[in-house]
Amino acid sequence: MNHTYKYPRAALTVDCVVFGFDGGALQILLIQRGLKPFKDHWALPGGFVQMNGTLDEAARRELEEETGLKQVFLEQLYTFSGVERDPRERVISVAYYALVKHTDHVTTAATDAADARWFPLAEIPPLAFDHATILETALHRLRGKLSYEPIGFELLPAKFTLTQLQRLYEAVLGTEIDKRNFRKKVLSYNLLLPLKETRREGAHRPAQLFRFDPARYERLKQKGFLFEV
Amino acid sequence: MNHTYKYPRAALTVDCVVFGFDGGALQILLIQRGLKPFKDHWALPGGFVQMNGTLDEAARRELEEETGLKQVFLEQLYTFSGVERDPRERVISVAYYALVKHTDHVTTAATDAADARWFPLAEIPPLAFDHATILETALHRLRGKLSYEPIGFELLPAKFTLTQLQRLYEAVLGTEIDKRNFRKKVLSYNLLLPLKETRREGAHRPAQLFRFDPARYERLKQKGFLFEV
DNA sequence: TTGACATCGTGTATTTTTTACACCATTGTT
DNA sequence: AACAATGGTGTAAAAAATACACGATGTCAA
Numbered sequence: 001m002n003h004t005y006k007y008p009r010a011a012l013t014v015d016c017v018v019f020g021f022d023g024g025a026l027q028i029l030l031i032q033r034g035l036k037p038f039k040d041h042w043a044l045p046g047g048f049v050q051m052n053g054t055l056d057e058a059a060r061r062e063l064e065e066e067t068g069l070k071q072v073f074l075e076q077l078y079t080f081s082g083v084e085r086d087p088r089e090r091v092i093s094v095a096y097y098a099l100v101k102h103t104d105h106v107t108t109a110a111t112d113a114a115d116a117r118w119f120p121l122a123e124i125p126p127l128a129f130d131h132a133t134i135l136e137t138a139l140h141r142l143r144g145k146l147s148y149e150p151i152g153f154e155l156l157p158a159k160f161t162l163t164q165l166q167r168l169y170e171a172v173l174g175t176e177i178d179k180r181n182f183r184k185k186v187l188s189y190n191l192l193l194p195l196k197e198t199r200r201e202g203a204h205r206p207a208q209l210f211r212f213d214p215a216r217y218e219r220l221k222q223k224g225f226l227f228e229v
Numbered sequence: 230m231n232h233t234y235k236y237p238r239a240a241l242t243v244d245c246v247v248f249g250f251d252g253g254a255l256q257i258l259l260i261q262r263g264l265k266p267f268k269d270h271w272a273l274p275g276g277f278v279q280m281n282g283t284l285d286e287a288a289r290r291e292l293e294e295e296t297g298l299k300q301v302f303l304e305q306l307y308t309f310s311g312v313e314r315d316p317r318e319r320v321i322s323v324a325y326y327a328l329v330k331h332t333d334h335v336t337t338a339a340t341d342a343a344d345a346r347w348f349p350l351a352e353i354p355p356l357a358f359d360h361a362t363i364l365e366t367a368l369h370r371l372r373g374k375l376s377y378e379p380i381g382f383e384l385l386p387a388k389f390t391l392t393q394l395q396r397l398y399e400a401v402l403g404t405e406i407d408k409r410n411f412r413k414k415v416l417s418y419n420l421l422l423p424l425k426e427t428r429r430e431g432a433h434r435p436a437q438l439f440r441f442d443p444a445r446y447e448r449l450k451q452k453g454f455l456f457e458v
Numbered sequence: 459t460t461g462a463c464a465t466c467g468t469g470t471a472t473t474t475t476t477t478a479c480a481c482c483a484t485t486g487t488t
Numbered sequence: 489a490a491c492a493a494t495g496g497t498g499t500a501a502a503a504a505a506t507a508c509a510c511g512a513t514g515t516c517a518a
Contacts, residue, residue, distance in 0.1 A: 002234065002235060003233065003234050003235075004233045005232050005234075005240075007279075007280075008232045009238040009240065009241065012321065048236070051236075051237045051238070051319055052312075053312065054311060055308060055310040076307060076308065079284060079308045079323050081283045081284040081285075081323075082283060090280055092284070094310075161466090162466090178507075179467085180467085180507095180508085181505075181506065181507085183467080183468085184469095198466095202465075202514090203462095203463065203464060203465090203514070203515035203517095204465040205465055205467080205514045206513075207467090390495085391495090391496090409478095409479085409496085409497070410477065410478085412497085413497095413498095429485080430494095431492095431494070432486035432487055432491095432492065434484035434486095434493085435484075435494095
C-alpha cells in the first residue's frame with residue numbers, strides 16, 4: 001500500500017533529548033541503535049512520525065515506546081533540516097526535550113527499554129546522525145529556561161529538599177551558588193510549600209522537605225510574574 | 230513525474246512572520262492569497278518546501294519570492310502540526326520570524342509583492358489557516374528576545390537616534406520607558422557608536438545618530454555577556 | 459552516654475542596580 | 489526675538505544582589 005505525491009516529500013522524525021538528574025550530575029537518556037544506519041551507536045530516542053496526531057503526540061508515543069516514559073514534561077525544541085543529516089534519504093527531524101524524574105525511569109526499565117541507558121553529561125558517547133548538535137541545542141535551551149521558569153522541579157521527586165534543588169541548579173548551570181542567598185530567593189516566591197516531613201539520610205540533621213505549588217505558579221504567571229534564579 | 234513512498238508523508242511548508250517598525254507601531258507584513266483555500270484572505274508569506282536545501286534556505290526563498298525581501302534577520306520559531314490546520318491535507322508548517330528594516334521593503338515592492346502589505350499590530354485582519362496562532366507565538370518570542378539580545382537594531386535603519394530606539398522598545402514591549410534611564414542603560418554596554426552625524430528633522434534640536442557595533446557584541450557574547458533592557 | 463561527624467538552617471552589612479524625577483539646550487518657525 | 493518642539497543630561501532614594509560564619513540536629517561508634 002504505497003503513497004504517491006506530485007512532489008517529493010521529506011520523511012519526518014521526532015527526536016527527544018531526555019534530561020534526568022541523579023542528585024549529582026545532569027543525565028541524558030540514550031538508546032543503542034539496533035539497525036542501520038549507525039547500528040550500535042548511541043542515539044536520542046525518537047523515530048518516524050505517523051501521520052495521525054500532532055508532533056507532540058508523536059514525540060510522546062516514541063518516548064513511551066522506546067523508554068517506557070509516560071507523562072513527562074515535554075516541549076518542542078527546534079526542527080533540524082540539514083541536507084546530509086541522514087545518509088539514507090532526506091529526513092527532517094523535529095526535536096523535543098523532556099524533563100524526567102530520574103526515579104521514574106528505573107522502574108519502567110523492564111518494558112522495552114533494555115537498550116536505554118542514562119549517561120552523565122560529561123560522559124556522552126559519540127552520537128548517531130546530528131544528535132550531538134540536537135543535544136547541544138537542548139542543553140542551551142534548558143540552561144536558559146531554568147533561569148526564568150520553574151521547570152527544575154520536573155527533574156526532582158515530588159518531595160525534595162532545598163539542597164537537592166540547589167544541587168540541580170548548580171549541575172545544570174555549571175556554577176556554584178551561595179546556600180543562604182539561594183534559599184532566600186527561592187523561598188521568597190512562596191512557590192515552595194514546606195511539608196510536615198523531613199528527609200532523614202546519613203548521620204546528620206534531617207532536611208525539611210518541600211513540594212512545588214504549580215497552581216500558585218499559574219496564578220502568578222497570569223499577572224506577569226517571572227521566576228528568576 | 231510522481232513520487233511514491235511506503236508510508237504516507239505530510240506536506241511541509243514554511244511560513245514567515247515578518248516584523249517591521251515604522252517609527253510608531255510594530256508592523257506585520259501580510260500577503261493576500263490569490264488561491265484557494267482562504268482565497269482573498271490575508272496570510273503570512275510562505276509556501277511549500279522544495280526538497281533541496283535546508284528549511285532556513287526555504288524560508289529565505291519564499292520570503293524573497295513573495296515579498297522581495299533579501300538578507301533579513303531570520304530565525305526559526307516553531308513547528309506547527311495541528312491536524313486540521315490545512316483543510317486540503319495534512320500540512321506541517323515550520324514557522325520563522327524575520328526582522329526587517331522597514332525602509333527596505335518599500336523600495337522592492339515593485340517586484341512580485343503587489344499583494345503584500347504592512348499592517349500595524351493593532352489592525353491585523355483575520356488570517357488564513359492557523360496563522361493567527363503563529364503570529365501570536367512570534368510576538369511572544371520577539372518580546373522575550375528583545376529583552377536579552379540586541380536584535381532591535383534589525384528593525385531600525387543602520388543609523389538611528391536613541392529616541393527611535395526607545396520608541397521601538399516601547400512599541401514592542403508595550404510599556405513606557407524613562408528616557409534618562411533607558412539611555413544610561415543602553416549606552417553603558419558601549420555597543421552603540423555615536424556618529425559624526427545628527428538627524429535634523431522638524432523645528433527642534435537635532436538628535437545624535439548612532440550605529441550598532443555587531444563585532445563588539447560578538448566579542449562580548451563569547452564572554453557570557455548579556456544584553457538586557 | 460558521650461563525643462565526633464556531617465549536613466541543615468539561619469541574618470546582617472556592603473555593594474550594586476534600579477528607579478524616580480526636572481530643566482536647560484538647540485534648532486526651525488513666525 | 490519669542491515660541492514650539494524634541495534632544496540631552498545627573499542625583500538621590502529604594503531595592504536587589506552579594507559576601508560571609510556558626511550554632512542546631514540528627515546518626516553512629518567508641
